[in-house]
Amino acid sequence: xxxxxxxxxxxxxxxxxxxxxxxxxxxxxxxxxxxxxxxxxxxxxxxxxxxxxxxxxxxxxxxxxxxxxxxxxxxxxxxxxxxxxxxxxxxxxxxxxxxxxxxxxxxxxxxxxxxxxxxxxxxxxxxxxxxxxxxxxxxxxxxxxxxxxxxxxxxxxxxxxxxxxxxxxxxxxxxxxxxxxxxxxxxxxxxxxxxxxxxxxxxxxxxxxxxxxxxxxxxxxxxxxxxxxxxxxxxxxxxxxxxxxxxxxxxxxxxxxxxxxxxxxxxxxxxxxxxxxxxxxxxxxxxxxxxxxxxxxxxxxxxxxxxxxxxxxxxxxxxxxxxxxxxxxxxxxxxxxxxxxxxxxxxxxxxxxxxxxxxxxxxxxxxxxxxxxxxxxxxxxxxxxxxxxxxxxxxxxxxxxxxxxxxxxxxxxxxxxxxxxxxxxxxxxxxxxxxxxxxxxxxxxxxxxxxxxxxxxxxxxxxxxxxxxxxxxxxxxxxxxxxxxxxxxxxxxxxxxxxxxxxxxxxxxxxxxxxxxxxxxxxxx
Ligand code: HEM
Numbered sequence: 001x002x003x004x005x006x007x008x009x010x011x012x013x014x015x016x017x018x019x020x021x022x023x024x025x026x027x028x029x030x031x032x033x034x035x036x037x038x039x040x041x042x043x044x045x046x047x048x049x050x051x052x053x054x055x056x057x058x059x060x061x062x063x064x065x066x067x068x069x070x071x072x073x074x075x076x077x078x079x080x081x082x083x084x085x086x087x088x089x090x091x092x093x094x095x096x097x098x099x100x101x102x103x104x105x106x107x108x109x110x111x112x113x114x115x116x117x118x119x120x121x122x123x124x125x126x127x128x129x130x131x132x133x134x135x136x137x138x139x140x141x142x143x144x145x146x147x148x149x150x151x152x153x154x155x156x157x158x159x160x161x162x163x164x165x166x167x168x169x170x171x172x173x174x175x176x177x178x179x180x181x182x183x184x185x186x187x188x189x190x191x192x193x194x195x196x197x198x199x200x201x202x203x204x205x206x207x208x209x210x211x212x213x214x215x216x217x218x219x220x221x222x223x224x225x226x227x228x229x230x231x232x233x234x235x236x237x238x239x240x241x242x243x244x245x246x247x248x249x250x251x252x253x254x255x256x257x258x259x260x261x262x263x264x265x266x267x268x269x270x271x272x273x274x275x276x277x278x279x280x281x282x283x284x285x286x287x288x289x290x291x292x293x294x295x296x297x298x299x300x301x302x303x304x305x306x307x308x309x310x311x312x313x314x315x316x317x318x319x320x321x322x323x324x325x326x327x328x329x330x331x332x333x334x335x336x337x338x339x340x341x342x343x344x345x346x347x348x349x350x351x352x353x354x355x356x357x358x359x360x361x362x363x364x365x366x367x368x369x370x371x372x373x374x375x376x377x378x379x380x381x382x383x384x385x386x387x388x389x390x391x392x393x394x395x396x397x398x399x400x401x402x403x404x405x406x407x408x409x410x411x412x413x414x415x416x417x418x419x420x421x422x423x424x425x426x427x428x429x430x431x432x433x434x435x436x437x438x439x440x441x442x443x444x445x446x447x448x449x450x451x452x453x454x455x456x457x458x459x460x461x462x463x464x465x466x467x468x469x470x471x472x473x474x475x476x477x478x479x480x481x482x483x484x485x486x487x488x489x490x491x492x493x494x495x496x497x498x499x500x501x502x503x504x505x506x507x508x509x510x511x512x513x514x515x516x517x518x519x520x521x522x523x524x525x
Contacts, residue, residue, distance in 0.1 A: 042088070048388035050095060052086040053077065060088025068485050071370050071400035074098070078401045084384060086393075090227065092118070093393040097372075098401040100408060100427070103437055106384060107376055107397060111438030116377040118394045121225050121232065126245045128252070131296035134304060134374055138439070144289055148297045149443040151283070152198075152276040158446035160274070161198055162346045162454075165447075167516040168194050169454050170343070173462055174513035177506060180498040184314060190455065191310040195301050198447075200259050201266065201275040203520055256295035276301075305444045309451050311368040311490030316358070316456055318491045319365055320465040322480050323415040330354055330460045331501075340504040343512060344457035346450065352457060357417035359452045363434035364403045365415050366480075370489040372397030373436045397437060459498075462505050468495035 039057050046052075055061040065073055065087065078085050078098025087094040097103045107114045116138035119125075124135035133145035151157065172190040176183050197203045225231045225241050232239065264281065266272035277298045284294055320327050333354045338344050344352065376395040381388065389395075404412040409419060420428055427433065435442035442448070459465065467475040478494035500506045 045093075045388070045390065046086070046088075049093065049390065050084040050086040050384075050387045051081040053081070055088050058090070060090055060092075061094075062089050065089075069483075069489075071398050071489075074371075074396065074398040075401035075404065078398065084387065089394075093390050095378075095389055095393050095395045097395065097397045099405050100402050100433055102384075103372070103397040103402065104427075106382075106389075107395065107437035107440075110382065111440075113380045113382060114376050114378050114395065114437075115439040116379050118375055118377045119229070121229055122241070122245060126225075126242055127249055128296060129249070131293055132303070133297060133300055137377070138379065141293075144287055144293070145297050145300075146439075146443065147287060148276075148280045148283070148289070148294070149300060151279055152298075153301075153443050153445075153447050155446045158450060161194070161447060162450055164194050164197050165451055165454055166346065167520050169451075169458055170509070170512045170516040171520070172455070173343075173458055173509045176459075176463070176498050177500060177509060181495070183317070183496065183498055184493055187313045187317075187455075188306075188310045191306050191313070191451070194451075195305065197273075197275070199276045199298055199301060200263055201272045201278065202262070253292065253295075256299050257291070260291065260295045260298070301444060301447075304442075305448065307486075307488040307490065308368050308444075309448050311488055312362055312448075312452060313455060314491045315366045315368065316362045316452075316459075317465060317496055318478060318480060318494065319362060319415045320460075321467050321477060321496060324466075326358060326415060326417060327460060327465060329417075330358055334457070334461045338461060340502055341508065343508055344454070344461050346454060348457070349453060353421060354417060355457045355460065356453065357420040358460075359449065359456050360420045360428075360431045361415055361417040362452070362456070363431070364409065366483065366489075366491070367399040367403050367434050368488050368490060369434065369436070370399050370483075371487060372399050372402070373442065374440075374487075376437070376440060399434070402433070461501075462509060463498040463500060466497050466499060468497055 035057070042057070053061055053064060056063065074085075074096045075098065077087075078096060083097065083099040083102045085096045085098065087096065097106065117124075117135055119137075120135040124130055124132060130136060130141065133142055133149070136142040136145060168190055172186045175186040175189075179186075193204055225239075231241070236242070260277060260281075263272060263275070263277040267278060267281065272278060277294075280289075280294050280298050289297070333352055334344065337348060337351045344355075349356065376397075378389055378391060378393050378395060381391045383389070403409065406412055420431065423429065432441065432445065435445040435448075467477050470476055476495065478491070482492045482494075483489045484492060500509075
């Protein structure tokens with residue numbers, strides 16, 4: 001009956017004779033066997049891998065993980081399947097780590113095979129031809145890139161930037177007094193504006209200047225080619241997704257080469273302060289780095305350092321609105337160590353342990369690099385506690401779960417700086433955890449911590465940070481879970497009031513602001 005029916009239609013194989021019919025049968029059977037083989041192979045791989053939810057053939061678990069805030073789903077799944085959990089996105093195995101210990105065991109202790117990155121086709125390969133180190137696979141290019149950043153930002157070198165950080169922070173304090181409603185803008189500016197100076201030895205005054213705007217142009221890299229890499233096999237003219245990225249690449253190269261060219265000129269003229277690009281140029285020949293790779297490398301802090309530090313400072317403000325007791329304790333420490341006649345300085349760090357603990361608790365309470373920063377990739381098959389972690393797996397150290405682990409951080413929802421003072425565990429006293437793992441640990445960690453310390457200390461010294469009021473005078477407490485969706489997750493904008501603690505404090509800030517302006521002015525663009 002069915003063949004008879006099919007033969008009426010010209011598209012039916014029967015219309016073309018029995019050979020074609022046989023061909024279709026053979027093709028169909030082959031596909032079915034391949035499909036069954038794929039399902040069987042995946043099932044037997046899954047049995048050896050860490051536990052995780054069942055997925056579907058071909059797409060794996062992609063349909064179960066929302067594109068928005070996936071870290072929340074990861075956290076729930078880790079609670080069901082344990083601290084090392086596996087998934088599949090299409091054919092790619094995904095391992096989600098839900099405790100610090102599992103992340104340290106794999107990403108630190110076995111860092112020789114856990115230090116690569118998954119493939120980033122659009123943002124890594126097309127947009128920068130693999131010159132953006134954050135996304136580079138583990139290997140020689142990454143090592144060269146990392147060496148430049150290490151020499152620019154290791155602990156001792158970062159200490160040299162304290163001068164710039166302290167001056168920029170004084171400017172921000174005055175701006176908050178003048179225009180407290182825009183505090184978020186001032187904090188963002190504070191985090192951005194030091195980079196032109198640290199990197200290129202030039203200061204910019206406002207976020208409206210061209211170098212800032214150009215550097216802020218970020219491409220949305222959620223492109224279909226990331227999920228369907230075979231699209232790269234199409235002839236180039238047909239790869240429509242390339243066009244916008246290639247235009248952006250040209251703009252990036254022009255800007256980055258111009259910035260390095262300007263540094264070279266001032267080096268020749270002997271008019272440039274020490275900065276990252278000067279050091280990189282001095283070592284360029286020895287390290288065997290070409291001009292373009294160098295230009296991309298020294299620009300790395302712009303991408304990785306601004307949103308993270310600014311987002312963390314906004315989290316600090318949010319936490320203060322929810323936990324006013326912390327403000328009182330911090331101010332008691334500041335009043336007894338510093339008093340009102342001068343601002344806290346970097347040299348006060350060791351005398352302000354509670355402030356140090358507030359910074360660490362801010363990084364823990366709502367970690368900005370919520371998925372552990374950029375995911376790692378494993379370059380060889382590995383076994384952990386009897387479970388297979390296949391070569392090529394993408395590894396997420398899910399900070400949403402790790403920082404909320406009640407065994408490590410009892411009552412994790414509370415903002416309790418004391419947890420870092422009541423312990424002798426070096427993993428907590430040093431608390432490098434928010435900065436990632438092993439060989440890929442954040443190279444800007446020291447710079448970021450310095451920036452957070454000086455600004456948190458000064459904000460608490462200068463202001464009572466309290467909730468905004470509605471029209472009838474009632475306090476508006478912002479939702480403490482209302483965070484943005486991106487990889488760097490920061491609080492959605494909220495209002496807060498910054499009330500100067502005394503006239504004396506205002507006067508100190510005013511005079512420090514004036515001298516900071518004068519000193520910074522000599523480095524202006
Ligand atoms: C509060 C501030 C910051 C936090 C919480 C933070 C956190 C992180 C994390 C979690 C990673 C991923 C590490 C890993 O893969 O295991 C990372 C990587 C990175 N960070 Fe930061 N970061 C901050 C500030 C900065 C600053 C100020 C800079 C630059 C000066 C910077 C530059 C980088 C770079 C270049 C990488 C990539 C390292 C690599 O792939 O080898 N970060 N950061």
